[in-house]
Structure formats: C-alpha cells, structure tokens
Amino acid sequence: MSTTEDRNSGATGMAAQQMPGLEGSDLREGYAEIGDVRLHYVEAGDGPLIVLLHGFPEFWYGWRLQLQPLAAAGFRVVAPDMRGYNLSSRPDGVADYETDKLVADVRGLIHERGAESAMLVGHDWGGTAAWFTAMHHPEMVDRLAILNAAHPRKLSQGLHHPGQLRKSWYFFFFDLPELPEAVVHANHWHFFRHFLHDARPKYTPEEIDRYIEAWSQPGAATGMINYYRSSVRTPPKRAEAAIGPISAPTLVIWGQDDGYLGQELAEPEPDDVPNLDRVERLADASHWVHHDQHERVNQLLTDFFTPARPA
Numbered sequence: 001m002s003t004t005e006d007r008n009s010g011a012t013g014m015a016a017q018q019m020p021g022l023e024g025s026d027l028r029e030g031y032a033e034i035g036d037v038r039l040h041y042v043e044a045g046d047g048p049l050i051v052l053l054h055g056f057p058e059f060w061y062g063w064r065l066q067l068q069p070l071a072a073a074g075f076r077v078v079a080p081d082m083r084g085y086n087l088s089s090r091p092d093g094v095a096d097y098e099t100d101k102l103v104a105d106v107r108g109l110i111h112e113r114g115a116e117s118a119m120l121v122g123h124d125w126g127g128t129a130a131w132f133t134a135m136h137h138p139e140m141v142d143r144l145a146i147l148n149a150a151h152p153r154k155l156s157q158g159l160h161h162p163g164q165l166r167k168s169w170y171f172f173f174f175d176l177p178e179l180p181e182a183v184v185h186a187n188h189w190h191f192f193r194h195f196l197h198d199a200r201p202k203y204t205p206e207e208i209d210r211y212i213e214a215w216s217q218p219g220a221a222t223g224m225i226n227y228y229r230s231s232v233r234t235p236p237k238r239a240e241a242a243i244g245p246i247s248a249p250t251l252v253i254w255g256q257d258d259g260y261l262g263q264e265l266a267e268p269e270p271d272d273v274p275n276l277d278r279v280e281r282l283a284d285a286s287h288w289v290h291h292d293q294h295e296r297v298n299q300l301l302t303d304f305f306t307p308a309r310p311a
Contacts, residue, residue: 027067031087032080034108040087041080041109045071048142049115050305051106052079055124055149057192057224059086059214061207062123065294066301073302075119080109082126084223086214092222097230099242102129103136110140119305123147123290125227135244144250145301148258148287150265153243153272156236158265167260174228181221189215198259199288243272251277251304253297255285277304 028043042060044067052063060079070077081088083105084097091097106129110118117140122130127149134141150158158164159171174180184191189212196203196211203211215221250273254266266279280300285292 026071032109032112034105034112037083037089037091037105039080039083039089039105039109041078042067043076043078043113044068045074045076047074047076048305049110049113049118050075050077050301051110051118051120052077053106053120053122053126053129054079054082054085055122055126056227057195057211057215058124059211061210061214063290066121066290066298069298070301070305073306075305076113078109078113080105081214082129084226085220086217090217090219090223092219094226094229094233097223097226098234099128099132099230103133106130106133107137107140116140117142119143119145121145121147121301122149124149124287128152131246132242134246134248134250135242138247141248143305143307144246144248145253145304146250147253147289147297148255148261150261151268151272152239154265154268155261156239158262164262164265167262171228171232174225175232180225184215184221184225188212196288198257198286200284200286200292203291245271246273247275249275249277249304251300252279253289253300254279254281255287255289255292256281256283257285258287258289260287 026044030041030043032039032041040060050070052060052066054060054062059081063079067077067079083101084090106120110116119142120130120133122128122145124147127146130144130146131149131152134144159168192211192215193208196208215224250268252266252268254263256263263281266281268276270276282289282293282296290297
C-alpha cells in the first residue's frame with residue numbers, strides 16, 4: 001500500500017519541503033507500507049525500475065541530480081528516504097538498523113512498487129544496503145551500481161588499519177549514548193553540515209536548508225546515528241558470516257578525493273564480486289561523487305543499465 005501523505009507522523013510532506021532546482025519538475029511522491037515501517041519515496045519516469053539508496057547524512061534529495069536524467073533515459077526511478085531519515089519511519093532501537101532490516105526495506109519497496117526485481121544504486125550507507133541485498137536476494141537485483149561505498153569485507157579490513165581508522169573515527173563516536181545527539185544538534189547542525197563541506201561545487205545555502213529540514217524531523221538524528229551504533233555493535237563473526245558472493249553485474253563509481261574512505265577500498269575482492277564490470281575512478285570528485293560530477297555519473301549509470309531496458 002502507498003499513500004500520498006503521512007497523516008500520522010506529524011511530518012510535513014514533500015509539497016511543503018521546497019526543492020531548489022526541482023520546482024515544477026515531474027516528480028511523484030508516496031509512502032510505501034513495508035512491515036512495521038513506512039518509507040517515503042520520490043519517483044520519476046516509466047520503464048525498468050531503478051532504486052536509488054542514499055547514505056549519511058542525506059535523504060532522497062541527495063539524488064536530485066539523478067532522478068530526472070535517469071527517467072529521461074527510459075527508466076522508472078524511485079528514491080526512498082531510508083528508515084530513520086526525513087519523512088520515513090524513524091524507529092528508536094539500535095537493532096532496528098541492522099543490515100537485515102535495511103535489506104527487508106529494499107525488498108519490500110521493490111515489491112510495493114509492483115516489480116519483481118530492480119537495478120540498485122547505492123551510495124555510502126545506501127551502498128551497504130545495496131551490497132547486502134544483492135548478496136542475500138540475487139533474484140531481486142538485475143544490476144548493481146555502487147558509489148563510494150566499500151564492500152563490507154573491504155571496509156572491515158580497512159578498519160584494521162590506522163589510516164582508515166582515522167578517517168572513520170566518527171563510527172565510534174556515534175556509538176556513545178546520548179552525547180552524539182547533543183553534539184549534532186548544536187550550532188545549527190554544524191556537525192552534520194561539516195560532513196558535506198568538501199562537495200564540489202559547495203552545496204548552496206538553499207540546499208543546506210533542505211538537509212537541515214530533514215535532519216530536524218523528530219527522531220531523525222537518532223535514527224541516522226543508529227546506523228553506526230548497529231554497525232559497531234555487530235559481532236565480527238556475525239558480520240563475516242553475512243558476507244556472500246554477488247552474482248549481479250556490478251559497477252563501482254569512486255570519487256578519488258573521498259575524505260572518509262581510502263582509495264584502496266574501492267576494488268572489491270574478485271571472489272566476492274565475480275561479475276564486476278569495472279571500478280570507474282573519478283578524479284577531482286569527493287565522497288559526494290553524484291553531486292560533484294553528476295553528469296558523468298548519470299552517463300555511467302545510463303550506459304550500465306541500458307542493457308536491462310527493452311529495445
């Protein structure tokens with residue numbers, strides 16, 4: 001079931017959330033009821049289904065530069081707010097953000113949108129959800145595109161090295177009780193705003209205001225932080241056991257100037273991703289590669305997904 005407005009959460013709908021650069025665009029919004037969560041999404045176009053999964057600290061709006069170009073290329077594109085973010089359900093418990101819950105959301109959204117399978121694009125935490133969906137439900141993933149999100153095995157290996165640990169310090173800060181919530185709210189969300197500071201070009205004040213509006217939804221800060229708490233608290237043996245090979249054709253797009261993930265994490269192990277198409281490394285692009293070089297990213301995605309589109 002999907003609805004056009006969340007009447008129960010008290011959150012404002014997309015019509016009230018102004019979208020710089022998207023005014024008058026042909027975007028549709030809705031809410032998908034998936035188990036005990038409601039996922040808000042924005043949709044454009046018709047054709048084979050592409051699901052765009054955002055990361056931290058973004059929400060569906062992080063894909064604003066991809067939605068219409070991919071729709072114009074002949075696809076139906078759905079960009080949800082991941083659980084805990086913006087207008088989607090924001091459960092309180094750390095266990096509510098384990099990877100199996102994220103995977104269930106992706107599967108449920110694909111089915112709710114009337115499809116048996118989809119092409120997945122994931123950035124950052126959305127990339128983690130996409131990796132695991134492709135591992136555990138290969139029948140649902142036609143093609144997989146990953147943007148600056150290390151394969152779980154590579155990330156685990158990276159976190160054993162001092163260089164990556166320094167980049168990932170906030171993983172462990174976010175595991176503290178209560179303090180992270182107080183810190184991120186301070187100084188007009190300075191902590192979250194800082195994560196976006198290296199984007200090229202800089203996010204405009206109007207775009208930052210949209211992010212602040214999303215972060216300010218009741219319970220959203222805790223939901224966003226709980227992704228990290230869940231990750232850090234997952235026993236290593238359990239995390240290792242969850243990793244399996246991915247059969248879907250896979251494209252990795254990597255901004256080389258990522259300040260949060262080292263370049264050595266871009267290339268997954270051959271046994272983990274035997275059908276890797278390639279790793280496309282984009283110079284002069286930060287972690288926010290889909291913002292920095294959106295035209296190049298859109299072309300790469302279109303070219304990679306076109307074989308799945310009927311002639």
